[in-house]
Amino acid sequence: MGWGADMLSIKNLKFGHGSHIVVAENTAFGGGIYGVIGPSGSGKSTFLNTLAGFHDCQSGYAIFEDGDLLTQRVEDRPIAMLFQSNNLFPHLTIFRNVALAMTSRRWLTKFQQQQVSNALDRVGLSGFENRKPGELSGGQQSRAALARVLLQKKPILLLDEPFAALGPAMRNEMLDLVKEIAKIDNQIVLLVTHSPDDALRICDQTIFVSNKRLWLAGDTKIALQNIPSEMQDYFG
Amino acid sequence: MKLNAWARFKIIELPMLVSRVPAATAIIFVICLSSFAVALLLGGGPRATTVELAIYQAFRFDFDIAKAGQLALVQTCFAAVAIIISFAVMKRLDVGIGYLPTEPMGHSRTVRMVDLGMILMVAIFMLAPILAVIYRGLPHLTELPTSVWSAAATSVFIALPSAVLCILISVFMAHRLGESISILALSISPLVLGVGLFVIFRPYINPFDVTLLIVVLLNAVLAVPFTLRLILPEIQKSQSDFGRLSRTMRMSAWGMWAWVILPRLFRPLGFSFGIALALSLGDLGVIVLLGSPEKATLPYQIMQLRTGYRLDSAAGASMLLLMMCLFAIVTFDGLGRRYAKH
Numbered sequence: 417m418g419w420g421a422d423m424l425s426i427k428n429l430k431f432g433h434g435s436h437i438v439v440a441e442n443t444a445f446g447g448g449i450y451g452v453i454g455p456s457g458s459g460k461s462t463f464l465n466t467l468a469g470f471h472d473c474q475s476g477y478a479i480f481e482d483g484d485l486l487t488q489r490v491e492d493r494p495i496a497m498l499f500q501s502n503n504l505f506p507h508l509t510i511f512r513n514v515a516l517a518m519t520s521r522r523w524l525t526k527f528q529q530q531q532v533s534n535a536l537d538r539v540g541l542s543g544f545e546n547r548k549p550g551e552l553s554g555g556q557q558s559r560a561a562l563a564r565v566l567l568q569k570k571p572i573l574l575l576d577e578p579f580a581a582l583g584p585a586m587r588n589e590m591l592d593l594v595k596e597i598a599k600i601d602n603q604i605v606l607l608v609t610h611s612p613d614d615a616l617r618i619c620d621q622t623i624f625v626s627n628k629r630l631w632l633a634g635d636t637k638i639a640l641q642n643i644p645s646e647m648q649d650y651f652g
Numbered sequence: 653m654k655l656n657a658w659a660r661f662k663i664i665e666l667p668m669l670v671s672r673v674p675a676a677t678a679i680i681f682v683i684c685l686s687s688f689a690v691a692l693l694l695g696g697g698p699r700a701t702t703v704e705l706a707i708y709q710a711f712r713f714d715f716d717i718a719k720a721g722q723l724a725l726v727q728t729c730f731a732a733v734a735i736i737i738s739f740a741v742m743k744r745l746d747v748g749i750g751y752l753p754t755e756p757m758g759h760s761r762t763v764r765m766v767d768l769g770m771i772l773m774v775a776i777f778m779l780a781p782i783l784a785v786i787y788r789g790l791p792h793l794t795e796l797p798t799s800v801w802s803a804a805a806t807s808v809f810i811a812l813p814s815a816v817l818c819i820l821i822s823v824f825m826a827h828r829l830g831e832s833i834s835i836l837a838l839s840i841s842p843l844v845l846g847v848g849l850f851v852i853f854r855p856y857i858n859p860f861d862v863t864l865l866i867v868v869l870l871n872a873v874l875a876v877p878f879t880l881r882l883i884l885p886e887i888q889k890s891q892s893d894f895g896r897l898s899r900t901m902r903m904s905a906w907g908m909w910a911w912v913i914l915p916r917l918f919r920p921l922g923f924s925f926g927i928a929l930a931l932s933l934g935d936l937g938v939i940v941l942l943g944s945p946e947k948a949t950l951p952y953q954i955m956q957l958r959t960g961y962r963l964d965s966a967a968g969a970s971m972l973l974l975m976m977c978l979f980a981i982v983t984f985d986g987l988g989r990r991y992a993k994h
Contacts, residue, residue: 470896490899497900502893507915507993520907568901 424485424572424604429476431466432459432628437474440630443623447602449595451615451636454625455650460608463630464574467606468497480572496570498578503561504549510536510560511545517567535563539593555586562593573598575607591618612640612651626650657763678738679838682731686841689936689951693958703727707843711850711941721851724844731839738835782974789971792964799945800969803953804976810868810949811932811980817872818928819921822879826887834877842937845870850941863942867949871932878931879924886920887913915993922988929980934973950976 429440438459452460465471467478469490478485485493504513515524515532524532536542539559549557558579565573575594579587595618598605606623609615615622615636622639623632626646633639643651655663688704701709703723710720825834849866853859859866890913898908936951943952950973957966 468896468900470899491902495900497896499896502897505894505897505912508911512911516903516907516911517901520903520911564901 423480425477425479427477427479429466429478429630430474431462431471431476432474433462436628438463438625438628438630440476441632443632445604445606445632447598447604448620449598449605449607449618450632451619451622452606452608452625453610453612453615453622454630454647456610458625459628459630460625461576463625464497464576464606464608467493467572468495468574469493493572494570495572495574496565496568497574498561498565498576500577500580503578504557504564506549509546509548510541510552513549513560514564514567517564531567532563535566536560538566538597539563553586554582555589558582558586558590559593562590562597566597569601571601571603573603573605575605577608577610580610587614588617594618616640657760675738678734679835682734682738682839685727685731685734686839686844688841688843692936692940693955703730704841704843707841707847708940711843711847717847717851720847724841724847727841727844731841735836735839739832785967785970785974788964788967789969789974792968793971795965796968796972797965799948800950800953800957800965800972803948803950803969804972806864806948807933807950807973807976810864810871811929814868814871814875814932815925815928817868818875818879818932819883819925821872821876822883822924825876825880826884831880831884834880837873838877840874842870842874842935843941845873846938846941849938860942860944863939863944863947866942867935867939870938871935872928874935874937875928875931879928882920882924882927883917886917890916919988919992922991923981923985925988926981926984929984930977933976933980 424445426440426443426445428442430437431440432438436457436459440463452463454460462471466473467485469486469488473486476486480494485495504510505516508516511532514535515528518524518528518531533542533545536545539562541556541559541563544552544556544560549560552560561578573594579590582590591614594605594607597603607614607619619636621632621634622636623630624639624644624647629646633644686704688702688708691702691705692708703726707720707723707727710716710723824830846866849870850859853862853866894912895908898912903911934951935949936955939949939952940955943949945956948956950969954966954969954973957963957969
C-alpha cells in the first residue's frame with residue numbers, strides 16, 4: 417500500500433542562516449527518490465530541517481495533502497527522518513528502538529509485537545531484537561533505523577546523509593534497501609548526498625543547491641551529465 | 653601543532669580563564685559570604701564576627717527580630733551585588749560539569765610538576781582536618797553519648813526527605829532559566845531564609861514547632877545549585893542527541909522522559925542524591941537559629957559539645973558525621989553507576 421497520488425509542493429520557499437538565505441524554485445515532488453546535491457554549507461541539510469520543522473523558514477509554503485507543512489508541529493508532519501548520527505537510542509534494545517515508532521507504552525499488544533517483528537524481518541534483522549545498537553555493526557544499525565522508519569508509515573522520508581559513515585559496499589546495500597522500501601510505499605524520499613554514484617544508484621531525480629539557490633534539475637542521469645556552470649567547481 | 657607551554661596557555665587556556673574566572677570568583681565570593689559554620693564553630697569573637705554571626709547573635713541571644721531582619725537585609729544586599737556582578741560578567745551560563753578531557757594536553761614535565769604541587773597543597777589543606785577528626789574521633793566513636801545517636805537519627809530523618817525533595821526540584825528546574833535561578837539560591841544565606849520564614853510563620857504558628865520541616869525545606873532548596881549542575885548536563889546531552897529523533901517519532905514529553913532521559917540520568921541522579929544527603933546531614937545553617945537540644949541534628953549536637961568543651965565527644969560525633977556523609981555519597985553514587993544506561 418502506498419500514498420501515491422499526494423504531491424509535496426514547494427512555493428516561494430526561502431530558508432537559511434543569517435545572510436545565507438537560499439531561495440527554492442517552486443517545485444512539486446511526487447512519489448520517488450530525489451537526490452539533494454550541493455557543496456558543503458550550501459543549505460542541503462537546512463532544507464531538510466526546514467521541511468521537518470527543526471529550522472524556521474524565512475517565507476513560503478510546503479503544501480502536502482492541502483495543508484502547509486511549515487505551519488504544523490514537528491510531531492504532526494507526515495515526515496520520517498534519518499540523521500547523520502543518533503538514529504537509535506543506544507541504551508535500548510533494537511526491538512524497543514523500533515517499537516517506539518508506534519507507541520511509548522511499555523507493554524505492546526500482540527499485533528504491535530508482530531508489526532515490530534515484521535519490520536525487523538523486512539530489513540533482515542530477525543534474531544537481533546534483544547541486542548543493543550552498540551552490539552551491532554554500522555550497517556545493521558542503519559537497517560534497524562530503517563525498520564523504525566517502516567513502522568512510522570510516513571509518506572515523506574528525509575535522509576540527511578545517514579549512511580555517510582558506512583563503507584561503499586554497506587552503503588550500497590543500504591541505498592538499495594531504501595529504494596526497495598520507498599518503491600513499495602511510493603514515498604517521497606529526499607536524500608542528501610555528496611556522492612554522484614549514490615544519486616545515480618537510487619535517485620530518480622536530482623535537486624541542486626548552490627549559490628543560494630535550490631532547483632529541481634530533473635532526471636538524475638541527465639542532470640549529472642549536464643552539470644550546470646555554478647556546480648562545476650563542486651564536481652571538479 | 654607543537655605549541656610550547658606559553659603558547660598553549662596564551663592561545664587556549666588564557667581566553668577560557670578570562671571568560672570564566674570573574675564569574676567563578678563572584679560565585680565563590682557569594683558562597684563565602686553566606687557561609688558561617690566554620691566561623692561559628694571556631695568561636696567567631698568580636699574581631700572575627702561576620703554579618704551571618706551577627707544575625708545569629710541578634711536572633712538567638714538577644715532575640716531582637718528587628719535587628720536580625722535588618723542584618724539579613726544587609727547580607728542580602730551584599731549577596732545581590734555579587735550576583736549581579738557575576739551575571740554581568742558571565743557571557744553565558746555554562747554548567748561546567750560534564751566535560752572531561754580525553755586527550756592528554758602533552759604538558760611539559762615542569763608544568764605537570766607545578767600542577768601536581770598545587771593539587772597536593774589543596775589535598776593537604778582538605779585532608780588535614782579530616783585526618784585530625786579521624787585521629788581524634790575514631791577512639792571515641794564507641795563512647796558517644798545517647799544524645800549524639802539521637803541527633804544522628806534526627807539528621808537522617810531530615811536528610812532523606814530533603815534529598816528527595818532536592819532531586820525533584822532539580823529535575824523540574826533542569827533548564828537554562830532554572831540554572832540561573834539556582835545561582836540565586838547560592839546567594840541566599842540559610843540564616844536570612846530562616847529569619848524570613850520565622851517572620852512569616854510567627855503570626856500564625858510557633859515557628860519552633862515546625863523547625864524540622866523548615867530545615868527539610870531549606871536544606872532541599874540550598875542543595876539545588878549543586879545537584880542541578882550534576883543533572884543538567886546529562887539532560888541537555890540527551891535532548892541535544894535525541895530530541896529531534898524523538899520528535900520525528902512523535903514521542904510525547906513523558907515518553908521522552910521515561911525512555912530516553914531518565915534511564916540515562918541514573919548515574920548523575922545517584923551521585924546527586926548522595927551529595928544532597930551529605931549536604932543536608934552536614935548542614936549547620938538554619939538549625940542553629942531554630943534548633944534545641946530536643947530537636948538537635950548531628951552538626952548542631954557537635955556544636956553543643958564543642959561549646960561545652962567536650963572535645964573528645966565532639967571529635968567522635970564529627971567522625972560519625974564524616975562516616976555518614978561518605979556512606980551517603982559512596983552508596984548512592986554506586987547505585988547510580990550500577991543502574992546507569994548509556
